Amino acid sequence: MQQTRRHILExxxxxxxxxxxxxxxxxxxxxxxxxxxxxxxxxxxLRGDGLVAAxxxxxxxxxxxxxxxxxxxxxxADQFPNNYQGLAAGLLEQLRNQLPATxxxxxLNGVAESMAGEAMVPDAPLETRLDHAxxxxxxxxxxxxxxxxxxxxxxxxTNCPYEQVSCRNPELCKMDKRLVDxxxxxxxxxxxxxxxxxxxxxxxxxxxxxD
Numbered sequence: 001m002q003q004t005r006r007h008i009l010e011x012x013x014x015x016x017x018x019x020x021x022x023x024x025x026x027x028x029x030x031x032x033x034x035x036x037x038x039x040x041x042x043x044x045x046l047r048g049d050g051l052v053a054a055x056x057x058x059x060x061x062x063x064x065x066x067x068x069x070x071x072x073x074x075x076x077a078d079q080f081p082n083n084y085q086g087l088a089a090g091l092l093e094q095l096r097n098q099l100p101a102t103x104x105x106x107x108l109n110g111v112a113e114s115m116a117g118e119a120m121v122p123d124a125p126l127e128t129r130l131d132h133a134x135x136x137x138x139x140x141x142x143x144x145x146x147x148x149x150x151x152x153x154x155x156x157x158t159n160c161p162y163e164q165v166s167c168r169n170p171e172l173c174k175m176d177k178r179l180v181d182x183x184x185x186x187x188x189x190x191x192x193x194x195x196x197x198x199x200x201x202x203x204x205x206x207x208x209x210x211d
Contacts, residue, residue, distance in 0.1 A: 001079070002042075003031075004027070004031065004034070004038075004042055005042050005045065005046055006079075007027055007030050007031060008023060008027070008039070008042055008043065008046065008052075009046070009051065009052075009072065009076060009079055009080075011023055011026045011027065012052065012070060012071060012072045012076075013072060013076075013080060016071065017056075017058070017069040017070065017071045018069060018070060019058070019067050019068060019069050019070075020036050020039055020040060020043075020068070020070075021036065023039050023043075023070070024036050024039050027039065043070060050073055050075045051072065051073055051075060051076040051079065052070055052071070052072060052073065052076070053070065053071050053072070053073050055068035055069060055070050056068065056069055056071070057069075085162065085164050085165055088162060088165050089164075089165050089168065089169070092165065092169045092171070092172070095107065096169075096171075104171060105171060105174065108171055108172070108174065108175040108178075109174075109175065109178050111175060112175045112176075112178035112179040112182060113178070113182055115140070115179055115182075116179055116182030116183050118136075119132065119133070119136040119183055121133060121136070121183055121184075121185070123185075126153065126184065126185075126186070126205065126207055126208070127153075129183070129184050129185055130146045130153065130155065130184055130205065131146075132183070133146075133155070133180070133183035133184050134146060134155075136183060137157065137183070140161065141159070141161030142157050142159055142160070142161060143157065143158045143159035144156065144157045144158075146205070151204060152204055152205065152206065152207075153204070153205040153206075153207070154202060154203070154204060154205070155180065155184070155188065155202070155203040155205055156200045156201070156202050156203075157176075157180075157200060157201045157202075157203075158199065158200045160176075160194060160201070163194070166195065170195070173193070173195060173201075176201070177190060177203075180203055184205055185208070186205060186206055186207075186208045187206070188203040188204060188205050188206070189203065189204045189206075190202070190203050190204075191203070191204050
């Protein structure tokens with residue numbers, strides 16, 4: 001990311017909210033003199049990227065012109081260091097050490113069902129359900145697509161959003177399978193698996209009576 005925009009994100013992260021003038025002052029302390037026009041330009045780019053929210057009016061305790069403040073969006077959290085992978089790995093290790101395997105699988109199946117419930121995939125033809133499933137998976141860090149070929153309907157996932165954790169926790173792969181089945185509304189068959197060295201996790205999606 002361009003360095004000035006990185007500084008703006010850091011300033012908004014530290015302050016929670018800031019006006020143009022406040023950002024100009026903070027930036028000038030970091031990188032030298034900068035104008036409000038330039039800051040507005042960078043903020044518009046960050047808004048276009050979905051990292052900064054539209055300006056909101058800051059309430060004033062005294063009469064005067066309204067002040068507009070900028071804040072980060074939830075999406076901006078991905079621009080800062082985090083330890084989600086470490087936390088997930090630690091939680092899974094504790095679950096595995098303290099619970100029977102069947103109970104752990106039940107918990108992860110519940111997570112998959114909850115995620116699928118958020119997706120609100122319609123009761124529609126299979127192709128439509130696949131379109132909605134792919135949109136949901138892409139939105140949650142997977143890279144998914146589907147095609148129809150000689151084998152039938154094929155759903156491919158080329159990116160696992162928790163790859164560093166799943167390679168040591170095969171239970172997550174089972175959870176993914178349950179998620180895919182719930183999203184498309186049929187029991188799929190995984191015919192390719194990234195954990196085994198394949199380029200993608202590929203699911204053969206059978207048609208059901210609705211189709």
